[in-house]
Amino acid sequence: MQRLRIIVDAMGSDHAPRVEVEGVLEALREGRNRFEIILVGQRVVVEEQVRALTGGGLPMGLTVVDAPEVIEMKDTPIAALRTKRHSSIVIGLEMVKRGEGSAFVSAGNTGAMLVASTVILGKLQGVSRPTIGAFFPTEKGVSLIVDAGANIDSKPRHLLEFAIMGSIYYAEMMGVERPSVGLLSNGEENVKGDERTLEAHQLLAQSKLNFIGNIEGRDILLGTSDIIVCDGFVGNVLLKFGESVLFVLKNRIRQISYKNLFHKLSMALAYGTLKKALRTFDYQEHGGVPLLGVRGISVIGHGRSSPKAIKNMILKAEEAAAKKIPACIQKALLATT
Amino acid sequence: MQRLRIIVDAMGSDHAPRVEVEGVLEALREGRNRFEIILVGQRVVVEEQVRALTGGGLPMGLTVVDAPEVIEMKDTPIAALRTKRHSSIVIGLEMVKRGEGSAFVSAGNTGAMLVASTVILGKLQGVSRPTIGAFFPTEKGVSLIVDAGANIDSKPRHLLEFAIMGSIYYAEMMGVERPSVGLLSNGEENVKGDERTLEAHQLLAQSKLNFIGNIEGRDILLGTSDIIVCDGFVGNVLLKFGESVLFVLKNRIRQISYKNLFHKLSMALAYGTLKKALRTFDYQEHGGVPLLGVRGISVIGHGRSSPKAIKNMILKAEEAAAKKIPACIQKALLATT
Numbered sequence: 001m002q003r004l005r006i007i008v009d010a011m012g013s014d015h016a017p018r019v020e021v022e023g024v025l026e027a028l029r030e031g032r033n034r035f036e037i038i039l040v041g042q043r044v045v046v047e048e049q050v051r052a053l054t055g056g057g058l059p060m061g062l063t064v065v066d067a068p069e070v071i072e073m074k075d076t077p078i079a080a081l082r083t084k085r086h087s088s089i090v091i092g093l094e095m096v097k098r099g100e101g102s103a104f105v106s107a108g109n110t111g112a113m114l115v116a117s118t119v120i121l122g123k124l125q126g127v128s129r130p131t132i133g134a135f136f137p138t139e140k141g142v143s144l145i146v147d148a149g150a151n152i153d154s155k156p157r158h159l160l161e162f163a164i165m166g167s168i169y170y171a172e173m174m175g176v177e178r179p180s181v182g183l184l185s186n187g188e189e190n191v192k193g194d195e196r197t198l199e200a201h202q203l204l205a206q207s208k209l210n211f212i213g214n215i216e217g218r219d220i221l222l223g224t225s226d227i228i229v230c231d232g233f234v235g236n237v238l239l240k241f242g243e244s245v246l247f248v249l250k251n252r253i254r255q256i257s258y259k260n261l262f263h264k265l266s267m268a269l270a271y272g273t274l275k276k277a278l279r280t281f282d283y284q285e286h287g288g289v290p291l292l293g294v295r296g297i298s299v300i301g302h303g304r305s306s307p308k309a310i311k312n313m314i315l316k317a318e319e320a321a322a323k324k325i326p327a328c329i330q331k332a333l334l335a336t337t
Numbered sequence: 338m339q340r341l342r343i344i345v346d347a348m349g350s351d352h353a354p355r356v357e358v359e360g361v362l363e364a365l366r367e368g369r370n371r372f373e374i375i376l377v378g379q380r381v382v383v384e385e386q387v388r389a390l391t392g393g394g395l396p397m398g399l400t401v402v403d404a405p406e407v408i409e410m411k412d413t414p415i416a417a418l419r420t421k422r423h424s425s426i427v428i429g430l431e432m433v434k435r436g437e438g439s440a441f442v443s444a445g446n447t448g449a450m451l452v453a454s455t456v457i458l459g460k461l462q463g464v465s466r467p468t469i470g471a472f473f474p475t476e477k478g479v480s481l482i483v484d485a486g487a488n489i490d491s492k493p494r495h496l497l498e499f500a501i502m503g504s505i506y507y508a509e510m511m512g513v514e515r516p517s518v519g520l521l522s523n524g525e526e527n528v529k530g531d532e533r534t535l536e537a538h539q540l541l542a543q544s545k546l547n548f549i550g551n552i553e554g555r556d557i558l559l560g561t562s563d564i565i566v567c568d569g570f571v572g573n574v575l576l577k578f579g580e581s582v583l584f585v586l587k588n589r590i591r592q593i594s595y596k597n598l599f600h601k602l603s604m605a606l607a608y609g610t611l612k613k614a615l616r617t618f619d620y621q622e623h624g625g626v627p628l629l630g631v632r633g634i635s636v637i638g639h640g641r642s643s644p645k646a647i648k649n650m651i652l653k654a655e656e657a658a659a660k661k662i663p664a665c666i667q668k669a670l671l672a673t674t
Binding site: 006088139149152153184186187193194195196214217218219220221222230231232233234236237238239240241242244248249251252277 | 365446476486489490521522523524531532534544553554555556557559566569570571573574575576577578579581582584586588590659
């Protein structure tokens, strides 16, 4: 079997390229011989960072491809794609398009990744809008929220497509045969929902998906359904809210512990337990999010990604490539219509 | 000064009338002589419950008004209002309408409360849709989310009205002169948002409100703005998600502690600290939510309300009545248009 090649954007994250290089080195250690990695970025800067971390040259299985331009977080997607043809995002995705790599991973500008992936790789047949899915830790395991923020003002038909693509991705990656699909609404009853949700409910009920009906906000963390379908506006607000909960709770505990010696001592003792409980809900454990509906694999990470998150994104991209996710999604979409 | 009369639905909560009667007795103890309470419900059942708890008759300041019919949680609002004219919700609100009480408090069917309050009390001039606001604990204090779930498919103009009504309520109840207003969106930049939010942004920017622009999901718990404006679909999903976070986290800590004696002991020690940290985010501390935009005071509580929540709702209703909130909102709305 030929070894897969994963292409990694070296210039994407807030602390690029240090975080990316650290993540890549960890991924190579963990998966040695299973795959190769190509880092795309400003060659001199990237190679210097690699040398600083390895104390020597490039390790086995790692090559660097030069991309002199950098797409910044503040760049608007369309303009960036038009004017920065020699950026790591454009060059990396074009390599995937030409078959020089099996997947592209970036912690850069989400909008630019979304637009560039759609334009360069192209959409699968039957896809109106590619979607970004995000894994969310729950009491039962993990659920996948589609759409996580890529598509605002979605039509009911789009929600159905998100559900189909999400189901296939979840089935393949989590090894669950017919993942359950819940439609996020403001009440469990069929009659609850805004216009978009009410219409999407009908489409989902008529589909071949394992649709369990409406779910509510409180069902998300309980893991009531494997797939949570919603418009990207709601998905974005929810995910950002969810990320902030742990941050705020940790702050609060620190403040209380600081004021009182007994609290301080007891929390020091309990810290390990608490850390373990909170880790279950740490999105970094689950790495980046896949862009579903394009002709290739493109994984988008958080700008604040840690080396561990980058590593997890690479391992996930490799798995998605090995399982030929885009082909599976294409098959499902054609079978539906 | 004449003492205020607060009318309380005895039949609303999941554990009615016990929870209501307990809450009323606590409120009377805490606010004795400041206000009177009228409990509306099935007289025999309610009086029996009072006797069971006091060991005697009705305490000073408490009277019971008979309402033979009960609106159940499963009843649809319109049908309930039409067929159950002798229910506690209808009778209680009609008493407020006739001036026999200054406010009505119920932990019953939210939809029925919303419709009955709007129909019986009537809307203030300039209000398209009355809104339900919900207080949310933050790092800085509390923020008010409008709309918390009453209005689905709101128009941009409705979001502006929610913001005006929420600002007045917050200013009066929290003693903040010009509360800051944030518009919940999928990005801070002006250009981010779905169609409704983009248009509402323009309206808010042109208003006299202390509008600080778009806020994101992560800003909610940080307390970036005093008022958080959104459609009721998003508000409902967020609030239900928020409520579930503490529940799930407590479960998780319990599971971990159970497995390991060290974790168990350390968590037992830390429990007090943790409880204090979590309590900050306990919605029950903040009691029910006001219905804004009607000609009178109507406070809606959770079906799972505790006696403490009922007590807090009563105290809040009293404060809102003393501050003549509906008149303040009417003035602000007329000044805007």
